[in-house]
Amino acid sequence: GAVVSQHPSRVICKSGTSVKIECRSLDFQATTMFWYRQFPKQSLMLMATSNEGSKATYEQGVEKDKFLINHASLTLSTLTVTSAHPEDSSFYICSARGRGQSEAFFGQGTRLTVV
């Protein structure tokens, strides 16, 4: 199957700082990328959908100024958590889908801890 690489896998940052998470499709061109957030023992909640070269579409209740998403190329999307607070601590995971693909492939996820 297709490979999606997410980096970093774990990050600890201080309150008030920003953190960037990268999601790369290694062997296919990802026309669409999705960003999810998952709290412990809960489901994945879709945060936003991004198509290459256009602005991300955010789900209701997700602050676009806080969670900046960039999908500048067909192989890379980034999620930046700005001015992070302890309540932003969570597991963030991306998925990517190429043109004509029925399934989306997931990155390994990033466990963010804000202290």
Place this chain on the structure above:
Amino acid sequence: AQKITQTQPGMFVQEKEAVTLDCTYDTSDPSYGLFWYKQPSSGEMIFLIYQGSYDQQNATEGRYSLNFQKARKSANLVISASQLGDSAMYFCAMRNQGGKLIFGQGTELSVKP
């Protein structure tokens, strides 16, 4: 509104036996896709099986099969010959015509030796 429901927060199964994980969905889209993913404690999402809404036959992938009952709007996952390594969270998901993947609440499966 589109919704995926998994009513079993946790399930136990004896090693080598089969287990069924329930999933029901609600959508008004005529075309949709149904997925099952496995999430071990490491957090990665592992794709298991896919069923398209127009597929006539139930999907199968090795020890995984999807019991698709369109009229009942259910897409249960059957795992045959359970192995200890099958212990994980299992998520049912639906992709709508807009391309978004919506997940159920998940079922935590524990395989007993």
